[in-house]
Amino acid sequence: MGLSFVNDGSALHRRAAEAAAALGALIRSRRKTLNMRQDELALATGVGRRFLIELEGGKPSCQLGRSLLVAEALGLRSAGGPVLGGPPTTPELPDLPQEEPDGQPTSVL
Numbered sequence: 622m623g624l625s626f627v628n629d630g631s632a633l634h635r636r637a638a639e640a641a642a643a644l645g646a647l648i649r650s651r652r653k654t655l656n657m658r659q660d661e662l663a664l665a666t667g668v669g670r671r672f673l674i675e676l677e678g679g680k681p682s683c684q685l686g687r688s689l690l691v692a693e694a695l696g697l698r699s700a701g702g703p704v705l706g707g708p709p710t711t712p713e714l715p716d717l718p719q720e721e722p723d724g725q726p727t728s729v730l
Contacts, residue, residue, distance in 0.1 A: 641680060641683070644692075645678055648691060648697075651695040659673045659677075662691065667690070672684075
């Protein structure tokens with residue numbers, strides 16, 4: 622029983638690493654398509670260049686919120702499909718939470 626749990630954990634880790642690598646490649650590709658340097662994107666989004674290097678490199682532990690800010694700045698948005706589920710020319714990412722009229726973000730749960 623313990624062995625199957627370990628196998629499930631390694632499979633999850635592998636899938637997470639693959640997803641992080643795919644997101645990083647997508648971010649890098651879009652940035653280059655826009656003829657943007659990493660330092661320019663870092664300045665535009667308020668994240669550090671080191672963060673962008675790690676994100677584009679597929680680091681699985683990059684912060685999701687910052688990653689979504691970078692994706693949004695590059696024009697990557699959700700069209701209702703799964704993360705990274707769209708065709709390569711129109712990548713899809715989850716929408717950021719919308720703000721209510723009182724300025725508070727809406728709850729996602």
